[in-house]
Amino acid sequence: MVQAFPYDEFTTYLLTRNTSERRYFLRPTKELREAILYCIAEAQAQHPVQIHAFCAMSNHIHVVLTDPDGTAPLFVQAMNQNIARYVNCSLGRFGAMWEGGARPNYCVLPEQGDAFDKIVYTLTNPVKAGLVSEHHLWPGSISSVAQINKGSITTKRPKKFFAKTEDPELLTRELILTPAPGQVTMSQEDYGRYLARRVEETEDAIAADREAKGLRWLGRKECLKINPFDAPTTPWKRFTRNPKVSSKHEEARNAWIARLKRFIVPYEGAKRKFRAGNRDTPFPFGTFAVRLYWGVLIDPQL
Incomplete structure (x- = not known):
């Protein structure tokens, strides 16, 4: 049974959605990367939310967003449906692509610092997983620091699955990237520099830890060889509890x-x-x- 959950206006979330059986359905091909970007932009155009960062790993996706009117589930539903349908179409498969029996996990980020921490966490996910040494080297869909600093990503409508159209508004979609809550007092350039420094510090710390342990990076080329029907070999417990709130401060x-x-x-x-x-x-x-x-x-x- 899914527990009742309040969707309040102007709440910031870390959204997480896992693939079915943790299979690598979201593996980082160029075609799928562009499709996921368009699916996110299309959902945002239909149901406006403020997107701060996102990263599609091979078997899950993270999006840090602020919901201005308490309707984030509409955006999430539109995004997830189109991604799932596109993946199934491209792989020639049927059935659920996302993990069944559970809704996407909405983790509330109550304070400004919590949101920024999760933005850094989201961007450095491929680095923490040992796949690439820097976030922008990840060949999957990710909002790089450079793109966040720019403020938008121009996405192109995929040729597969989506109906053909000559409507210029549908052929391309702008995926709007917004600074974290509370950072609006910074200029776009200052925000970008601050985010770049925080991300670089995290990447350096992960690299130092891996070097001390004698671990190597999988590398961009090997990431592109991932089989979409494979899954991690580590044990997996279904229906484990997911955090509903994340903050450094116990009071929050x-x-x-x-x-x-x-x-x-x-x-x-x-x-x-x-x-x-x-x-x-x-x-x-x-x-x-x-x-x-x-x-x-x-x-x-x-």
Whole structure:
């Protein structure tokens, strides 16, 4: 059973979605890299969210985003559906591409520093995994520091899966990249330099640790040889708990956990009444699906 979850306006998340059985369906080919970029840009055009960083590893994807109007699941659904359909089309397969039995994990980042930390974490994912020594060398879909500094990525509509069109707005999409929350006081150049320094420091620390352990990098060329139907050989436990909030400060974590608890009780109560036929029962602020699809009443005081 999926636990109720509040989607509040202007909340920042680290979104994570795993592939089915951890298979390398998102392996870093040029064709798939361009397709994933377009899928993200297309979803953002339909359901505007502020994207701060993203990285598609071979068997999972991370996106750091801020949701301005409490409808992030619409963006995530559009992005995931098109990526899954494109991957299945390109591989000639059917069935679920994403991990079944669980929704994407939304990890709330309550403070400005938490969001920036996860941006650095997302960009250095391929480095931490020992695949490449610098994030921009990863041949998969990733928002490099240079692209974040620029503020956008121009994406091209793939020739596979997507319907043919001559509409110039659909042939290319701009994937808009926004500075982390709280960094708007910085100029784009200053923000880019600060992010570059933080990413470089993390990459250097990972490289030093690997050198001390005598570990080598897999390398860009070997990454391109990954079989999409392979999976890691390490043990895998399904349905393990995923963090709902991440912060260096215990007070911030506890405050959001308390917010979640305050949401669940009135939400579950309202849902029972709604299912029993009371269409006028109010739901708490942060309710998503029944608010969007059923137009239920929202009571901010609940």
